[in-house]
Amino acid sequence: MCISLLICIDCASQITMAYEGFTTFKVETKEGVAWVTFDFPPVNVQGIPMLDDLNRLAEALESDRSIKVVVFQSSHPDIFVCHADIDMLVEIPAAERSMDEPLLYLQQVLQRISALPQATIAKVEGMARGGGHEFMLACDMRFAARGKAVFMQMEVGMGIVPCGGGTQRLARQVGMGRAMEIILGAHDFDADLAERYGSINRALDPDEIGPFVEELANRIGKFSAGSIAACKRCVLSAVETPIEEGLKIEAYQLGQAMASTPGAKRFAYAKEKNLQNDLETQKNWDKGVMDIQSIQ
Secondary structure (H helix, E strand, C coil): CCHHHHHHHHHHHHHHHHCCCCCCEEEEEECCEEEEEECCCCCCCECHHHHHHHHHHHHHHHCCCCCCEEEEEECCCCEEECCECHHHHCCCCCCCCCCCCCCCHHHHHHHHHHCCCCEEEEEECCEEECHHHHHHHHCCEEEEECCCCEEECCHHHHCCCCCCCHHHHHHHHHCHHHHHHHHHHCCCEEHHHHHHHCCCCEEECHHHHHHHHHHHHHHHCCCCHHHHHHHHHHHHHHHHCCHHHHHHHHHHHHHHHHHHCCHHHHHHHHHHCCHHHCHHHHHCHHHHHHHHHHCC
């Protein structure tokens, strides 16, 4: 057996091992997509075991360019991720904090998920309240099943604030007024209202959400890892920086993508074939963008 083949087998084995041994979820990788299925009875509570697992998962994903998309879903028929573990919350000191103190562990882990180079998708088919809702908000895209998904931020009723990034991400997603309604009202709300408010991308019927997310994930999984990461950084900069600085980041990330993807080859191919002047090409970009993935 040749050395190069042995090296490939060893690398594949190491990648597989990186996604094994989690306590609170299982990971299946297939064609550039990692399917992460929460499975932590009885209610998929978001405690230290889940945060430790997510932290280790993020560590593996940050350096794995073979994975382009991460889909988070749940095996529980009624719950996505329920909320932060009471055992963790009772450890919060009943005292004022200094602004100089480090971020909470929950904040650190969810920010690490948010900053992954892969596209992240939350496929929500059950309850996602408190920290579970905040985890969903840390993902790039969120899709929810009508009649099954239920959302809530209940922290105000417990005498605290959402502390997994919810106050920050929710306001960015839905605007200040609606974020105030969700956080201060502490009401359950369903997938249709979440879609209308903008906290999820789409509300889908229960029999539609699986095929829809699978098609989207597999489609993104065919694109270049460098281009996906660069696009993510540009979009995130739009809500985190002034427009002038954001435009500089956009131009910089263009260069990063061109240096690490077949973009230049694809433009050259399109020019050679005169594709932009072909009416059929202009009518069929949805398919054409997939066809051109063959140019590597």
